[in-house]
Amino acid sequence: MATTDELAVRTEDLGKTYGDTPAVVGLDLAVPRGVTFGFLGPNGAGKTTTINMLCTLLRPTAGRAFVAGHDVVAEPHAVRERLGLVFQETTLDMDLTAQEALRFHAELFGVPWRQSRRTVAALLELVGLTECRSRPVREFSGGMRRRLEIARGLLTAPQVLFLDEPTTGLDPQTRTVIWEHLHRLRQERGITLFLTTHHLEEAEHCDLLAIMDNGQVEVEGTPAELKAEVAGDTVLLRTRDDVAAARVVGERFGIEASSGPEGVRLSVADGAAFVPKFCAEAGIPVVSATVTPPSLDDVFLHHTGRTIRAERSGPLTVEDVGRRR
Numbered sequence: 001m002a003t004t005d006e007l008a009v010r011t012e013d014l015g016k017t018y019g020d021t022p023a024v025v026g027l028d029l030a031v032p033r034g035v036t037f038g039f040l041g042p043n044g045a046g047k048t049t050t051i052n053m054l055c056t057l058l059r060p061t062a063g064r065a066f067v068a069g070h071d072v073v074a075e076p077h078a079v080r081e082r083l084g085l086v087f088q089e090t091t092l093d094m095d096l097t098a099q100e101a102l103r104f105h106a107e108l109f110g111v112p113w114r115q116s117r118r119t120v121a122a123l124l125e126l127v128g129l130t131e132c133r134s135r136p137v138r139e140f141s142g143g144m145r146r147r148l149e150i151a152r153g154l155l156t157a158p159q160v161l162f163l164d165e166p167t168t169g170l171d172p173q174t175r176t177v178i179w180e181h182l183h184r185l186r187q188e189r190g191i192t193l194f195l196t197t198h199h200l201e202e203a204e205h206c207d208l209l210a211i212m213d214n215g216q217v218e219v220e221g222t223p224a225e226l227k228a229e230v231a232g233d234t235v236l237l238r239t240r241d242d243v244a245a246a247r248v249v250g251e252r253f254g255i256e257a258s259s260g261p262e263g264v265r266l267s268v269a270d271g272a273a274f275v276p277k278f279c280a281e282a283g284i285p286v287v288s289a290t291v292t293p294p295s296l297d298d299v300f301l302h303h304t305g306r307t308i309r310a311e312r313s314g315p316l317t318v319e320d321v322g323r324r325r
């Protein structure tokens with residue numbers, strides 16, 4: 001197992017209770033340096049509480065946590081020196097220009113003036129805001145503000161950048177742009193990104209994911225591992241004789257299949273391997289074949305009883321509960 005020093009974030013039985021409300025319970029995390037780690041979970045799962053404890057904004061009521069090898073309670077200053085934070089809500093001063101906002105922040109953090117000029121210019125370039133550096137933040141779009149906040153989070157050259165729902169409220173196109181910048185940042189600086197999210201698309205960008213519900217981690221792994229664990233590929237075949245094809249799938253391949261107006265539907269671990277095998281061996285002409293891999297929404301539903309899409313738009317529905325496996 002990696003030691004605390006080799007990990008960007010490590011928690012041991014970490015917990016937080018607000019009065020009688022347990023928000024985070026027995027959290028054990030080990031996040032390697034240099035990865036993009038995503039915390040996925042429904043509203044109220046405990047994601048923000050966890051980030052706030054890791055960033056020394058909130059004192060844990062149980063367990064321990066280390067960021068870049070330092071204890072968040074015993075060495076808060078060492079932790080703060082090594083992290084950057086991008087909050088869920090914007091905290092920018094609308095009257096400042098992009099450049100002023102960064103320089104002001106650099107001054108607050110005691111970055112020397114000469115160094116600050118260079119750092120600010122490099123960060124504006126990194127997030128693609130050099131052209132707009134003299135415009136007031138008030139005139140910026142939501143995506144530009146987010147990029148500026150990411151640049152601000154990087155001013156102190158952190159080893160770990162925490163981002164609480166980095167692209168919430170942004171349109172899909174802007175989300176893509178933000179992610180291009182985050183990937184570039186990872187490549188150029190090798191820092192660890194630790195983020196919370198409700199978005200499937202965002203979760204897909206992560207190297208490692210943990211799904212949290214009711215203050216606890218339900219499951220952890222790479223997006224591919226989590227998907228493979230929950231369900232196989234869905235294969236939809238259209239053939240010259242769907243009824244016979246469904247029977248052959250059962251008899252010859254030992255896989256349960258159903259035939260209906262849409263064709264023959266079945267679930268198999270590796271759909272891309274199954275289709276050519278079926279074409280070669282079944283003796284029934286195949287007109288078309290579609291292979292759909294499992295989605296992170298399937299994974300989220302399996303572990304939390306909710307779909308991410310339903311989660312974003314409202315509370316748990318009867319349908320969601322019925323779909324829980």
Ligand SMILES: Nc1ncnc2c1ncn2[C@@H]1O[C@H](COP(=O)(O)OP(=O)(O)OP(=O)(O)O)[C@@H](O)[C@H]1O
Pocket residue numbers: 018021022023041042043044045046047048049050
């Ligand atoms: N200051 C507080 N006082 C009391 N309870 C709180 C406080 N902050 C959070 N909670 C409770 O702790 C639990 C976890 O909240 P938290 O904000 O960490 O969840 P989250 O996963 O970040 O949710 P969201 O996705 O909505 O931001 C919830 O039950 C919430 O109501």
